[in-house]
Amino acid sequence: MAEDDSQKIATSFLTRSNQASIIFILLLFGLSLATIISLLVLVSFKMDNLSQKDLYNRVEIALSVETRHLQDLVQEYSYWDEGYQHLIVQPDYKWADENIGSYLTENYGVDFSGAILQNGSPAIGFINGVKAPLPIALWMENGLGQIITAARNNLSGRWISSHYLDIEGAIYLVSVGLFRDESSEMPKGDDSFLLIAQLLDDAFMQQLSDTYQLNSLHKLEAGAKRVGADMYLLNPMEKPVVALAWTKPTPGEHYLRQIFLPIISVFIVMATLTWSMLVHERKRQDKYIKHLYLLASKDYLTGISNRREFFSIANREMARAKRTGATLSLITFDIDYFKQINDKLGHHNGDAVLSELARRISENLRDFDVFARIGGEEFVVLLPETGCHTAMEIAERLRQLIHDSDFFSFDNHETIKCTISSGVAVWKNQESIDALLNRADDALYAAKRLGRNRTQSAEIYCPTEYAVTPACGG
Secondary structure (H helix, E strand, C coil): CHHHHHHHHHHHHHHHHHHHHHHHHHHHHHHHHHHHHHHHHHHHHHHHHHHHHHHHHHHHHHHHHHHHHHHHHHHHHHCCHHHHHHHHHCCCHHHHHHHCCHHHHHHHCCCEEEEECCCCCEEEEEECCEECCCCHHHHHHHHHHHHHHHHHCCHHHCCEEEEEEEECCEEEEEEEEECECCCCCCECCCCCEEEEEEECCHHHHHHHHHHHCCCCCEECCCCCCCCCCCEEEECCCCCEEEEEECCCCCHHHHHHHHHHHHHHHCHHHHHHHHHHHHHHHHHHHHHHHHHHHHHHHECCCCCCECHHHHHHHHHHHHHHHHHHCCCEEEEEEEECCHHHHHHHHCHHHHHHHHHHHHHHHHHCCCCCCEEEECCCCEEEEEEECCCHHHHHHHHHHHHHHHHHCCEECCCCCCEECCCEEEEEEECCCCCCHHHHHHHHHHHHHHHHHCCCCEEEECCCCCCCEEECCCCCCC
16 A cells, blocks of 8 residues: 555656656747747847838938939039020020920929029029929028028039928929039129929829839828828928838838748748848848949949049049059040030930940940049049050040041931040149049140140150041031
């Protein structure tokens, strides 16, 4: 009896011990599972948070790129003596319509454009591509004056300024630029300026969302709290004029739903899938960042480097040349009588010539040469490890290439002939990029004075010029 009792006690003890072990294992498993799930939820939250911050940055960059495009238009037209003549001195609505009126509306989606006199009265204006007086007085009350003042204070060195304005509930991205003299590159002196504005309506927001993949970017209705706002656009007085919102990205939540059940059954599979998703998300972000970099660093018309990227690369090449003692040369060139192409054939044909010229030049440069557009029809080529003689030969080869090339009009497919004038300079140790560019420009201007369609050197120890037939246009 005692043995049976002992056996029962032992069995009961073992049963209780096994039960405790099972409970402990179940608790340990549950705790491990809860810990894993908690960590995954935390990772999901962090991923969603980073994605939302990434989208915020992408919206900022997209708006910055659009602002830069609008400023480039202002730069192109305000730095044009003929534009100043036809818009301010002797207003010509036919000329203005073909260049800043219906042309800008149809090709760039501009809603307002016009030239403004010093006293604030419009000299000439267009609304949605149609001749109309611009409501300057109303705009001045909402912050246009501050934008004009910023342009006069020479912000960014271009006498151009941009900001957002609320005009009777409609939000505009407004850019103004003082008219500048083509020779001195300084303001005309009468404080007249060019105004171009883009309406931030629902259609523009949709276009922005589609172009930059911004998750249904949209404006919120006006209200005191503006619940759900993700970003505010400010006027020149640093006050919000519009609230923006977008669909919140939740890649973490999406992926967590997909892998929740596999994680419960197989921990290793869960870890592998999580790592795979993180790598996939990283690649996607890297791809988009590369896309944004191209928008910010490449010229929107020709696809080659823009001014910002050129100066960045040039400074790096100068630092490398200083360390290694290598030579470095620069070619600057522009199209002879390019204004005649724009005036006779229109800006769309002028843009086509610029794009095709850039393509042909790019195909005839070395892989390590740096080719950029730094102005309307002005280009530069940075030649690493290249002396003056070779630089002159390259510049002359490019000049001859353009001289022998045929370009075509979009309208009637007629042949367009054009030529370029070039200036060559060799970098001197400790010389800044601005100084090098100025010396090359001086050589370019000398080539212009000598009849165009030629290559001129800024140096005295190599051939000073090459030239052939006269430039197109006389």
